[in-house]
Amino acid sequence: MSEDSLLDHALVRLDDAARHLNIDPDVIEKLKFARETTKARLMIRMDDGSRKSFLAWRCRYDDTRGPTKGGIRFHPSSTIDEVETLAFWMTFKCAVMNLPYGGGKGAVQVDPRQLSKAELERLARAYIQAFARTIGPDRDIPAPDVYTNAMIMGWMADEYAQIVGQAEPAVITGKPIALGGSLGRNDATARGGYYLVRHLAGELGLGDDMRVAVQGFGNAGQFIARLLAGDGHKIVAVSDSEGAVFAPNGLDVGALLSAKASGKSVLSTVGSNGHEAIAADALIGVDCDLLVPAALENMIHEDNAAEVKARIILELANGPVTSEADAILEKRGVVVLPDILANAGGVTVSYFEWVQNRQGFYWPLEEIHDRLRAIMEREGRAIWGVSKDKDVSMRTAAYVHALSRLAEAIEAHGTQSFFVT
Ligand SMILES: NC(=O)C1=CN([C@@H]2O[C@H](COP(=O)(O)OP(=O)(O)OC[C@H]3O[C@@H](n4cnc5c(N)ncnc54)[C@H](O)[C@@H]3O)[C@@H](O)[C@H]2O)C=CC1
Numbered sequence: 001m002s003e004d005s006l007l008d009h010a011l012v013r014l015d016d017a018a019r020h021l022n023i024d025p026d027v028i029e030k031l032k033f034a035r036e037t038t039k040a041r042l043m044i045r046m047d048d049g050s051r052k053s054f055l056a057w058r059c060r061y062d063d064t065r066g067p068t069k070g071g072i073r074f075h076p077s078s079t080i081d082e083v084e085t086l087a088f089w090m091t092f093k094c095a096v097m098n099l100p101y102g103g104g105k106g107a108v109q110v111d112p113r114q115l116s117k118a119e120l121e122r123l124a125r126a127y128i129q130a131f132a133r134t135i136g137p138d139r140d141i142p143a144p145d146v147y148t149n150a151m152i153m154g155w156m157a158d159e160y161a162q163i164v165g166q167a168e169p170a171v172i173t174g175k176p177i178a179l180g181g182s183l184g185r186n187d188a189t190a191r192g193g194y195y196l197v198r199h200l201a202g203e204l205g206l207g208d209d210m211r212v213a214v215q216g217f218g219n220a221g222q223f224i225a226r227l228l229a230g231d232g233h234k235i236v237a238v239s240d241s242e243g244a245v246f247a248p249n250g251l252d253v254g255a256l257l258s259a260k261a262s263g264k265s266v267l268s269t270v271g272s273n274g275h276e277a278i279a280a281d282a283l284i285g286v287d288c289d290l291l292v293p294a295a296l297e298n299m300i301h302e303d304n305a306a307e308v309k310a311r312i313i314l315e316l317a318n319g320p321v322t323s324e325a326d327a328i329l330e331k332r333g334v335v336v337l338p339d340i341l342a343n344a345g346g347v348t349v350s351y352f353e354w355v356q357n358r359q360g361f362y363w364p365l366e367e368i369h370d371r372l373r374a375i376m377e378r379e380g381r382a383i384w385g386v387s388k389d390k391d392v393s394m395r396t397a398a399y400v401h402a403l404s405r406l407a408e409a410i411e412a413h414g415t416q417s418f419f420v421t
């Protein structure tokens, strides 16, 4: 990848989409800048009595279609550029799904694996103390992302309630069920992608016995492996931050899930059930039908895109394929089901959680699944149609679909004065 920022690369997709629509250039210009990004240094007491500080951000990228929405990431290499790019993607993702939200995102530059549970709780609470005026049920609604989870969302919701003096469950989603979380949010990201693949399987030429490789074996990766293996597909390779495992006849998904549940790497299963270790980078080139990047950005780039053997890529991660790799894959006939559609199941069930919190009325799991499936199928089918009508990739089609909704809302607000801070 060139030296440009991650956001510059992301904006290439906006320019591509704009070429297919007749949109006021001011609207496109507005979407090239974050509305507001707040930075803080979080200082917490460590268990040994010392103090440590961590950089943190919250970005509200665009709120034209509603309060900003997006997860909080805890990762040692998070940067303001990454946060703004993830918030840009959330803006388009929420528009793709027609959710009444804009896009936001947050991060703390930390390796949470180095913190004790008590230190992690102090950090989560410090984040909310720092950003209490940025977030709010009608302003900006966080959720989990990489290395954050329901437990952390629970601490954050509790801290917010203490600050405002009353319970405000709709300020954050992905909470534990006991604190107003929604049924079905835990596997929603993967389940949305799973419904999408099932719905378009005929058009994509995917059969009942796919070979699947999954990069990243956390929330999104584990659940997609479980759902696809449950339908009889073979999961032939998976990886986590420590390495990758491969079994040409199919991995034992149960053994992999047990290893992760007990805090071990997928590598701990090597030597049993025919699991062999392969280089982490080799996972991209494994012989399979469906490749599921479910880890971090830029994992498929111009130097390894030619190695991809899968015919279909399901982007459960945000931004796993660079714009240069997109061009190589398209030329090779590989269909990429783009992140802003493929992983939108997570924010969709977050939306359901927010609606349930505001109604104080909770839906059964079956209803969550039915509603999620209906939205994934509706928007997936519409984007497939745009892709065929305009003869463009699924990614460009998804951006065109979202941009037409965003432009309509921005123009309805009036285009005489915009402000970005
Ligand atoms: N959790 C959610 O609701 C949503 C997550 N996403 C995206 O999905 C991706 C994964 O997120 P989660 O599953 O929530 O995170 P997670 O923290 O649960 O899991 C991340 C996984 O990636 C692995 N990983 C990290 N670096 C790696 C590397 N270099 N190679 C291979 N594996 C590596 C980690 O070991 C871990 O297994 C991210 O891009 C995230 O933004 C997208 C939509 C919603």
Ligand SMILES: O=C(O)CCC(=O)C(=O)O
Pocket: 069, 070, 071, 072, 090, 093, 141, 142, 143, 144, 145, 173, 174, 318, 343, 344, 346, 347, 348, 350
């Ligand atoms: O559930 C949400 O609100 C946002 C999830 C998220 O951060 C994402 O889709 O990337």
